[in-house]
Amino acid sequence: MSIMKNKKGLIMGVANERSIAWGIARVLAEHGAELAFSYQNEGFNKRLIPLMNSIGSQRCYECDVSKDVNDINSIENMFNKLSETWNSIDFIVHALAYSDKDELKGKYFNCTRTNFLNSLDISAFSFTRTAKSALPLMASNGGSLLTLSYLGAERTTPNYNVMGVAKSALEASIKYLAMDLGKNNIRVNALSAGPVKTLAGAAISGARHVFRYSENVAPLKFNPQLTEVGNSALYLLSDLSTGVTGNVHHVDGGLHSVAIPKQENLE
């Protein structure tokens, strides 16, 4: 299958083989995409390199989205480097987020100013900065930008706290970016994934309860596998979705559609 043949893209956020970014990368590679990766720091690089080599990719760039490099924004700096070898790019997957795990429990109102600003900077602003930095590489052919969100952006979920606020900002950003970039034929969408067992997912207090509740209550009776998230990403990053932008697409077994669960699903 070669739906992504001749398409080049950047994957941001692979920490290990359980990362959502990796689930997406694997599916895209299976469908013929050429991929480059970014990683937060040297510690993550060691895990990333064998994974990317396993799908024939050699290109990766360090990018801690919260830092500047020699007074240049790190995201801008990464795209400057990428443009030395690629003169265009077709898609970007932004699958990264951060909040101090001590604040992913208890009451939201105890959130500190420092963590509030860091969480929104890393988890939301970084996507907006990515869109701006990618524009020169997408300007001629258009492209597709994809980020990852969660139901906690729309309604409260236990202990998600400031991350829910950051994801709300991210989801609002999608709409404004879609409007900014539509005339350049650049589409901007998000996948709102159900709970997946990853490093970031485990940082949220009570993650096991959320995981079990979600699979009991979701109409499809399961939480998504990495491949299911990857397949939805494939649709949004490929030419199958050329009419779709400004959209948050749920890959959560239908959980988002349930207001009041059936009694038997709670037992």
Ligand code: NAD
């Ligand atoms: P993960 O821990 O595998 O990936 C998180 C990534 O964020 C890591 O690669 C980490 O290096 C990166 N990151 C954190 N701070 C960074 C920084 N300052 N600069 C650059 N990179 C940074 O976890 P994941 O669950 O695959 O998370 C990927 C995305 O999916 C996140 O946006 C997360 O909120 C979202 N999401 C996760 C779930 C879930 O249940 N796991 C559900 C819905 C959405």
